[in-house]
Amino acid sequence: MSADCVQPGAGLGLKPQHFSQALECAEPGLWFEVHPENYMMDGGPRPAWLEAVRSRHPLSLHGVSLSLAGPDAPDEAHLKRLAQLAARMQPFLISEHLAWSRAGGRYFPDLLPVPRTGEMLRTVAANIARTQDVLKRRIALENPSHYLRMDTHTWSEPDFLAELVRRTGCGLLVDVNNVHVSAANVGVDAQAYLDALPADAILEIHLAGHSSDANLPGLLVDSHDAAVAAPVWRLYxxxxxxxxxxxxxxxxxxxxxxFGELLAERGIAQDLLTRAAATEAVS
Known part of the structure; x- marks a missing residue:
């Protein structure tokens, strides 16, 4: 069956060591996500490998370097390469982060925090609009994890995200683990946060594990190195x-x-999605 005929359900991040299993797996609704930065080349094994998986499963591109909250407009050469990759792979979604990682020609190896002010709102909206114009498609914006309180916010994060949706037509990628981590670290009410997000704008959801450091009591880190925790499953x-x-x-x-262990965890999400879809069908 063509990947274009598959309705995406629960997916996995695509790892090189799992290529054969990913290609052969026939679980209903299975899809895969990659960072496009790892595949922006004209030829070679990486894009060929990705194209093979794409022929069997839906694909999503999750960027980490557009720096949409940075002071500089998205890099034109980078956007061009991203558009070329999207044209080749035809992902069902392209997403990025509410964060910055580039300023004044300097690049930082992290997704850095954003003061939610009116000025920042205009900056991010302009950068999203530029990105969508080049890609000729709607993108989704991911909520960040928070580790320190910032005193310069003038918007709540759900309201800030909702206003970006209103101004640009973008969608949202809701990372539930990021919400849980932020709740522990800076006192966000995780459930109230999720309840405040506009339902129609949510195009994708992320689930991940987190970790803690004995030297930093109470601080959670969005480390993606463990199974999804029970509180995150409840929020999801x-x-x-x-x-x-x-x-x-x-x-x-x-x-x-x-791969089998990841597939089993993915099955938990798929079961919940199946139940939600069944409820929608009879309501």
């Missing part, structure tokens, strides 16, 4: 009960287990 269950089924990714970037 309530979210899909409210908004309905959405493509959902299990993220695992450290301590990556065997």
């Amino acid at each position: 269950r309530r979210l899909v009960e409210r908004i309905g089924a959405r493509p959902t990714l299990i993220e695992r970037d450290g301590n990556v287990p065997e």
Whole structure:
């Protein structure tokens, strides 16, 4: 069956060591997500490998370097390469982060925090609009994890995201683990945060594990190196009960287990999505 005929359900991050299993797996609704920065070349094994998987499964591109909240407009050469990759791979979604990583020609190896002010709102909106104009498609914006309180915010994060949706027509990628981590670190009410997001704008959901450091009591780190924690599953269950089924990714970037173990965790999300879809069908 062509990937274009598959309705994305629960997906996995695509790892090189799992290529054969990913290609052969026939689980209903399975899709894969990659960072496009790893595939922006004209030829060679990487794009060929990705294209093979794309022929069997839907694909999503999750960027990490557009620096949409940075002071500089998105890099034109980078956007051109991203558009070329999207034209070749035809992902069902392209997403990026509410963060910055580039300023004045300097690049930083992190997704850095954003003061939610009116000025920042205009900057991010302009950068999203530029990105969507080049890609000729709607993108989704991911909510960040927070580790320190900032005193310069004039908008709540759900309201800030909702206003970006209104101004640019972009969608949202809701990372439930980021919400849980932020709740522990800076006192966000995780459930109230999720309840405040506009349901119609949510195009994809991320689930991941987190970690803690004994030297920093109470601080959670969005490390993607463990299974999804029980509180995150509870938040996710309530979210899909409210908004309905959405493509959902299990993220695992450290301590990556065997493909079968990831597939089993993915099955938990798929079961919840199936129930949510059934509820929608009879309501």
